[in-house]
Amino acid sequence: MANSVPDRRSLKEYEWELTPDYVPPHITELPRGQGFSWGKLIKFNSIVAKGVLSFIVIEFFYFFNRLLKGKFKFQRTADFGIAGAFKAIREWDKIEDFKGFFKPWTSFDLPKVADTWQDDREFGQQRLCGINPAFIRKCRAEDLAPEGKFPVTDQTVAGLLPSSSSLAEELAGDRLYLLDYQILSDIITSDLEDQLGRYPVAPLCLLIVNKEQQLMPLAIRLQQGEFHDLETNPIFTPSSPEPKWLMAKVAVASTDIAYQGIVSHLLNTHLIIETFAVTTFRQFSPQHLIFQLLRSHFFNTFAINEMARGIFLGHDGFFDNTGALGYTGSNELLERAYTGKGKNYDGEPHLFYRTALPVDLAAREVSNLPGYHYRDDALKIWNAIQAYVADILRLAYKSAADLLNDAELQAWKQELVSPNYGKLAGLLPPEKADQINGALTDLEDLTTILTTVIFTASAQHSAVNFGQYEYAGWVPNMPFATYKPFTDLLRQKENPVDLLPRLPDRLLTIKQMVLVKALSMPTPDSSPSLLTMANPFEDPAAQKFFQDFQLVQLQKIEQEITERNASAAVPYIRLLPSQIAQSIAI
Secondary structure, X not given: OOOOOOOHHHHHHOOEEOOOOOOOOEEOOOOOOOOOOHHHHHHHHHHHHHHHHHHXXXXXXXXXXXXXXXXXXXXXXXXXXXXXXXXXXXXXXXXXXHHHHOOOOOOOOOOHHHHOOOOHHHHHHHHHHOOOOOOOEEOOHHHHOOOOOOOOOOXXXXXXXXXXOOHHHHHHOOOEEEEEOHHHOOOOOHHHHHHHOOOXXXXXXXXXXXXXXXXXXXXXXXXXXXXXXXXXXXXXXXXXXXXXXXXXXXXXXXXXXXXXHHHHHHHHHHHHHHHHHHHHHHHOOOOOHHHHHHHHHHOOXXXXXXXXXXXXXXXXXXXXXXXXXXXXHHHHHHHHHHHOEEOOEEOOOOOHHHHOHHHHHHHXXXXXXXXXXXXXXXXXXXXXXXXXXXXXHHHHOOOHHHHHOOHHHHHHHHHHHOOOOOOOOOOXXXXXXXXXXXXXXXXXXXXXXXXXXXXXXHHHHHHHHOOHHHHHOOHHHOOOOOOOOOHHHHOXXXXXXXXXXXXXXXXXXXXXXXXXXXXXXXXXXXXXXXOOOOOOOOOHHXXXXXHHHHHHHHHHHHHXXXXXXXXXXXXXXXXXXXXXXXXXXX
């Protein structure tokens, strides 16, 4: 393939922002032509406006209904008791009151999970096919060691295992799985918790595949770190008092959406893909085949990321005001996940090659996990993308020499991994270090890199993004934060516990609902889908490969998933090609 020189204007227009080492680098400012269309802005803001208007109307009637029933006592003199009255209307009387926001004349449809969110079966199902489906892993014997952080024993789960079975037998049969949120251990101080009025935890959750091949929660411990004493940090099971078991599950779900928002979603899709987008626009000319292959998958990514940095991550942003960790904790979690370092934390950094779907699935050891539709559908999409990318690249690269002599490709790779620019760690596995330090000359490796980029920007982002209203629109199911310490829950005495005061109040609830409604704006409003995206190539042979990918391979996957869903107890639609956005555009 003949080399051309990238437009030098792109180096200035797509300039790197000098960022601290604990966050991925990004574009300095939004380039011309990379912003949202007026139509998309209107659709997005209309969702927000309708939600806010619905809330105002609902609260108006709620206030006067309580006023007429004599619920308010205007006892203070300085403000005639008005402040106390308005504080009172932000509080809940009972869980069922959350349904008051879902009226026929509002913009909010009642999520189906509102009727099943308390069930153990629903809890397990969401770990497989919810909005954080790539987190669960197989449990190992050392996870349950007697002196370890999660000392679950046969006695702990007595009566909860199949007849005559044991934890050892369930482990050997690949029927035990784990959620381990160690990365959130001691992430904010107790003083900061009290200042925020939010109380995050770092739980462990053991799940079991039952005889009906359903994934069910089996044991939950709320804290890690210094909290080893079972007296002050007990293990909860379905045999625990029902209110405590429900509260433990809600604590896990709240932690799960905190992790999903900052790590699985923001870091692993939005921010990492922006690194590739900036480098691609800087180093490839528009005529380059790889530029044409990738460009559609960067549609609106700069714009939505600029919005995310302004609205979510900053001081007084959404994470600061409503997230479980506040500004300090959210940025600490981002640093831990990106660099593997942090305050009193030493873990694994983000390594790009580990995010390749086959590598991730193998590391989590989930090949035998039944009902894992995310895994099954994602593999279909991955294989289709990989075959398509390989076909395209073979048009340009017949040998290692062709790769070596492609100056744009080599400059692209070098800028991605440069400590002064892309700072991308783990572009390839350690045994491929010669291609990171030298020239990229293996076509299979390049295919894997580009497949991972396209899969992440399209399928993976769709999997973690578009179901947010479905699961977090019913706030008790996945509250962004919990607002009361868990000290009463952790006491072994049979004292009563109450979930309601821990949930977001009415104002915080509507903020969460409006946000997840807006962020769940589906294709084609947010972006064309993989089935409707335009053919990006100029070369006729490349155009033909794209047509086969879109009209044959993806259509076949669409049909297979649709047929599976027709008989599935819980249909999974997030990785239907018609539902997968071509890019991170919302």
